Every structure is written in C-alpha cells, then in structure tokens.
Amino acid sequence: MFTILIANPKGGAGKSTLTTNISGMLASLKQRVVIMDLDKQQSATNWLARRPDAFPKIMSWTEETDMGELRQFGPQWMVIDTHARLRRADRTYLLSRANVVLVPVNPSVFDIEATAKFLIKLHQDARVQSGAVSIGLVGSRTDSRTRMAQELSSFFQRSGLPVIMYVPDSVLYPQCARDGVSIFDLPRARTEQQIEAWAPLIAWLKTNVAKGKTAAPTAAPEMPQHGVVEVA
Numbered sequence: 614m615f616t617i618l619i620a621n622p623k624g625g626a627g628k629s630t631l632t633t634n635i636s637g638m639l640a641s642l643k644q645r646v647v648i649m650d651l652d653k654q655q656s657a658t659n660w661l662a663r664r665p666d667a668f669p670k671i672m673s674w675t676e677e678t679d680m681g682e683l684r685q686f687g688p689q690w691m692v693i694d695t696h697a698r699l700r701r702a703d704r705t706y707l708l709s710r711a712n713v714v715l716v717p718v719n720p721s722v723f724d725i726e727a728t729a730k731f732l733i734k735l736h737q738d739a740r741v742q743s744g745a746v747s748i749g750l751v752g753s754r755t756d757s758r759t760r761m762a763q764e765l766s767s768f769f770q771r772s773g774l775p776v777i778m779y780v781p782d783s784v785l786y787p788q789c790a791r792d793g794v795s796i797f798d799l800p801r802a803r804t805e806q807q808i809e810a811w812a813p814l815i816a817w818l819k820t821n822v823a824k825g826k827t828a829a830p831t832a833a834p835e836m837p838q839h840g841v842v843e844v845a
C-alpha cells in the first residue's frame with residue numbers, strides 16, 4: 614500500500630483539501646484508496662460521510678473500521694491527513710509508514726515561515742535523509758499573478774525540494790468539500806483548468822511508485838499509536 618502523508622504545522626494550509634482531492638483523483642483512476650484522518654476536526658472523515666454513493670468508493674480507516682471489510686477492499690493507496698500540531702514522536706512514526714510526504718503551503722509569509730521550520734524538522738528524519746521518503750511541495754490557493762505567489766515560488770526554489778503543483782484559488786474546492794466530492798467527480802466542462810493543475814502530481818506519484826518506494830511493513834494496516842490522534 615503506497616502511503617501519502619499530508620502535513621504542515623500551519624492551520625488552514627490546505628491539508629484536508631489536498632487529502633480529499635488526491636483521494637478523489639486516485640479513486641477516479643479506479644484505484645482503491647483509504648483515508649486515515651488523524652485530525653480531531655475530522656474534516657476528511659466528515660467529507661467521506663457526505664460522499665454520495667454514486668461516486669467511486671473511498672474507505673475511511675478509523676479505530677472503528679471493520680478490518681475484514683478494509684482487507685476485502687484491498688486498498689492500494691493510503692492518504693493520511695494530519696492536524697497542525699504533530700508531535701515529534703508522531704511525526705517520526707508517520708514518516709516510518711509513509712512513502713511520500715506532501716507539504717501544502719499557502720502564499721503567505723506566516724505560512725512560509727512556519728513551513729521553513731517544519732522542513733528543517735523533516736530533514737532531520739533518518740528516512741527522509743536516506744531518500745526512503747520523498748518530500749514534495751504544493752502551493753495552496755495560489756493565484757500566479759500575485760506577488761505572494763512569486764514569494765512562495767522563490768521560497769520553494771530556495772528549499773531545493775521538488776515543487777509538485779500549485780492548486781489554484783477556486784470556489785470549486787470549498788464547494789467540493791461541502792458536497793463530499795473532489796474536483797475529479799465534477800463534470801469536466803467545469804473543471805478542465807483545475808484538472809490540468811493536478812497532472813504533475815499524478816506524474817510525481819507514478820515516478821515514486823516506479824522507484825519501488827515501499828514503506829516499512831506494508832502488509833496489514835494498523836492504526837498508529839493513540840498519541841498520533843491527539844492534538845498537542
């Protein structure tokens with residue numbers, strides 16, 4: 614099971630939006646996806662609960678999940694949504710499970726400052742240092758014409774990390790959040806521009822899968838330690 618960890622210590626950075634839309638994107642590609650929602654706000658879990666049956670199935674993995682049903686579903690992908698204040702031990706644990714980490718960042722100086730510190734912490738992790746886990750940056754709610762978008766872009770370049778995509782600022786995202794869908798579930802005529810923005814993410818994920826990145830024990834999924842779900 615290929616595991617995507619979504620993390621950023623800044624509240625409102627776009628973690629749940631990325632989680633739900635990556636999950637919807639993979640499900641639309643006929644992939645079996647499970648979401649692990651480690652945020653007490655339960656944004657991704659509530660989104661799944663609102664998801665209409667007509668759309669490709671995505672499973673949620675909580676302490677109440679019927680593990681028999683989950684195994685039968687046979688998830689190929691796990692997307693982990695996190696809360697803003699991951700403790701060091703939780704971060705280390707999650708990095709031991711992850712194949713890739715996506716860090717969404719808003720075009721704002723406060724977000725950039727908080728993310729810069731977070732990236733340093735990520736780099737201290739042994740699995741990140743060894744290259745077993747890849748980190749990718751994602752610009753959230755970015756309007757490329759703005760000065761702040763340029764500042765975000767130069768911050769990304771200075772970090773030396775791969776910049777995977779910029780998610781445009783669009784009312785479609787809060788609308789999708791409300792309706793339990795992703796932009797990949799909407800009629801193409803409404804989303805063509807958005808879908809284009811996500812193409813580099815698909816390519817990056819494929820590259821990482823092809824590299825044969827496998828997280829330590831991949832067989833039977835387990836819930837992480839209780840501490841992971843606590844907000845510090």
Ligand SMILES: Nc1ncnc2c1ncn2[C@@H]1O[C@H](COP(=O)(O)OP(=O)(O)OP(=O)(O)O)[C@@H](O)[C@H]1O
Pocket residue numbers: 623624625626627628629630631652654656695696697753754755780781782783784786787790
């Ligand atoms: N590309 C976008 N365009 C417009 N609105 C967006 C976009 N991405 C996210 N939003 C909105 O920004 C807000 C914050 O996004 P989101 O909830 O995904 O962040 P988060 O990092 O999960 O927050 P938290 O730290 O509270 O869990 C939400 O209201 C969401 O709908």
Ligand SMILES: [Mg+2]
Pocket residue numbers: 628629630652654656694695
């Ligand atoms: Mg969230």
